[in-house]
Amino acid sequence: MLKATPVPEARNGADTRERIFDAAEALFLEHGFDGTSMRMVTARAGANLAAVNYHFGGKDGLFREMLARRLDPLHEARLALLGERRRGARGRSLGCEEVLAAMFIPALALARDPARGGRDFLRLLGRAYVDPSPVLREFLSARYAPTIETFKEAFAAALPGIPRRELAWRLHFMLGALAYTLAGADAWRLIAALDPPPCPSAPPAAGARDTEDDERLLARLAPFLIAGLRAPLPDLGAPAAAPAAQRTRAGTA
Amino acid sequence: MLKATPVPEARNGADTRERIFDAAEALFLEHGFDGTSMRMVTARAGANLAAVNYHFGGKDGLFREMLARRLDPLHEARLALLGERRRGARGRSLGCEEVLAAMFIPALALARDPARGGRDFLRLLGRAYVDPSPVLREFLSARYAPTIETFKEAFAAALPGIPRRELAWRLHFMLGALAYTLAGADAWRLIAALDPPPCPSAPPAAGARDTEDDERLLARLAPFLIAGLRAPLPDLGAPAAAPAAQRTRAGTA
DNA sequence: GTATGGTTCAAACAGTCGTTTGAACGATGA
DNA sequence: TCATCGTTCAAACGACTGTTTGAACCATAC
Structure with missing residues (x-):
């Protein structure tokens, strides 16, 4: 029974x-x-x-579980690595690069492991964040909000000079560059055209992005993002809720 | 007859x-x-x-023409402004901020003009670049490739220290941050939650993003992108086409 | 042996998809 | 006045959508 x-x-x-x-x-x-x-x-x-x-x-359930199968281990590993680095720093707050590494390294590890993601793992990650379907958007924002919040705190500690509002925006920009690049509709062609593999005798299989490409891709992305996070503050015309006269130079013009 | x-x-x-x-x-x-x-x-x-x-x-034709109606004027204005600034510089090459301004200012102008785009113009721009449909992707890349190429040249001249491959990647990152942010599935809530309007007596209509928000958004985005474009070069493990045994450390770690 | 419960299967459900048809409309030009 | 041309319309086309049904399968438990 x-x-x-x-x-x-x-x-x-x-x-x-x-x-x-x-x-x-x-x-x-x-x-x-x-x-x-x-x-x-x-x-x-x-x-x-x-x-x-x-x-x-149903279809919704399938895609939710499909994403969770890949993304749950990622977010667990990210939180674990972040905690590990924090412990290793014994009190001293982590640097910006270290926090970013706690995001990137687990992603690359999963991309190297065929059992937990494999070659297409990073593409899946990017696509998930870019897809317009409400089903996926609601699922992702609900399920992984705590992780994002934790990393936001970590970045805030690593970048004490950036106000919270500004930081929230910059993390949003960062997520955009990340997701769009990893989704990689055209990034593949960019890789193939601009970044030939060190061993030119083995051309990639025309549309197949391998882990080494991903590593170089993230190695290129990291300095870009870190510089953006540390950029000088913009001069907004009307600083909300803080009308103190403090302005530097023009924002966009 | x-x-x-x-x-x-x-x-x-x-x-x-x-x-x-x-x-x-x-x-x-x-x-x-x-x-x-x-x-x-x-x-x-x-x-x-x-x-x-x-x-x-048919459906494909409708969406192609719908996008062209908004995006053709944008790209024309961008090229026009870029040429204007170049002429004004009489020989001296443009700075990074000026090239970016030639992208941003026409976009904001169209967002302010209800007849040529209006409030939702920037969202449309972002969505168009993010949508996964092959119909739109092929149309956009075919129609606006020349503009992108022109701006790539302009950025290359403005950033002589960045190798072409690296620059191509960074422009790709930039486009990602831009498209993802403008598409703005969650950006609205970010704006509403973090960036209250300077006149708090007029709360935004719960989901309506106005031009002033867009201006501040791009004012925040510009320093982020410029700093990213100017970031120090990454250390790639194996510099392509130079297979000499020289590798330093892991990409991101 | 016979039940049992998780799993697979072909078939059909009602509904929506993009597209096509052929008749009607309504202003223009002869 | 009649013919013409661009436009609109209701209706239907076949194909595809996600979902449901009820019978079959098959290893296990009794």
Whole structure:
């Protein structure tokens, strides 16, 4: 009667779930949420159409769980590494580069691990943040808000000269550059055209971005972002709620 | 027989075209290309369903023309302002801020002009660059590649210390921060929560972003981007096309 | 052996998608 | 007045959407 729980889980359904996850992941990278139909997913996964509703309750559930499968480990690893570095700093507050490293290093580690993401992990990360579908946007902002808040605190401590409002904006800009670049609709071609691999005898498989490319990509991105975070403060015409006369130079002109 | 061309155009069809444009624009902002159906568009425009195919040849044509209506004037104004500044500099090469200003100022001008874009112009710009649909991506990259190339040259002249490859990447990062921020799914809430208007007696209409917000937004964004463009060069493990054994340390760590 | 419960399956559901059709409208020009 | 041309319209097209159904499968538990 009651489940004796010998191994009631991994009979066969786990395989199907996994195959559907992988198919949904690949198709989501290419077509986004709205552009991916359940028939596309199940056909690619070699599963029956009804399997998605059986296992995930519907399309929304499938994509939510698919994203959580990849992004939960990422955010856990990020928080773990951030805590580790904080402990290693014994009281001294972390630098801007260290906080950024606590974001980047786990992402690269997952991209190197085929079992927890693999080659396309960073692209998935970027696409998830860029997709316009309300289903994904609400899910992501609800699920990962605490992590973002923690890192916001860390950056605030690392950049004491930046007011909180300004910092919130700059982190938003940073997220934009990050997501857009990782989503990489055109970034692939940029990589291929501008950044030939050190071993020119092995040209990349025309559309395949490998982990080494990702490493160089993030190595390029990091100085850009850090300089942006540390940039001199803008001169806003009317400083809200702080009308003290303090202005430096023109913002955009 | 042959058209005497008195005023054969602006009889009534022009109104319908315009109403369909406006409806498609508003819906595209909210739902993206895949998420916007022609029935939604025509219903909002008060037009017949077949009108879209009659006037634009189909959904693809509608969205292409809708984007061109807003983006063509933007790119023209950008090129014009860039040329103007170059002429004003008489030989001396433009600075980084001036090139960026040639991108930002026309965008803000169009956002201030209801006839050529209006309040939602910048959001449209951002959404267009972020949307995953191949139809839009191919259209945009084909139509506005020359402008982008021109500005890339201008930035290259303004930043002689940055190698071309590195610059191409940094412009890509810049475009990402720009597009993601302007698309502004969450930016609205950021503005409302962090950046109260200087006159607190007039709270914004809960979701309406006005031109003044946009100005401050770009004023915040500009220093961030300029600092990123000028950032110190990254240390890449293996400098491409120079396979000499010389690697220093991990990319981001 | 017979139940049981998790899983797969083909088939169909009602609805929406973009597009097409052919008739009607209404102002223009002969 | 009649023909013409650009435009609008209701209706339908076939294909595709996400979801549901109820029967079949099959290893396990009794």
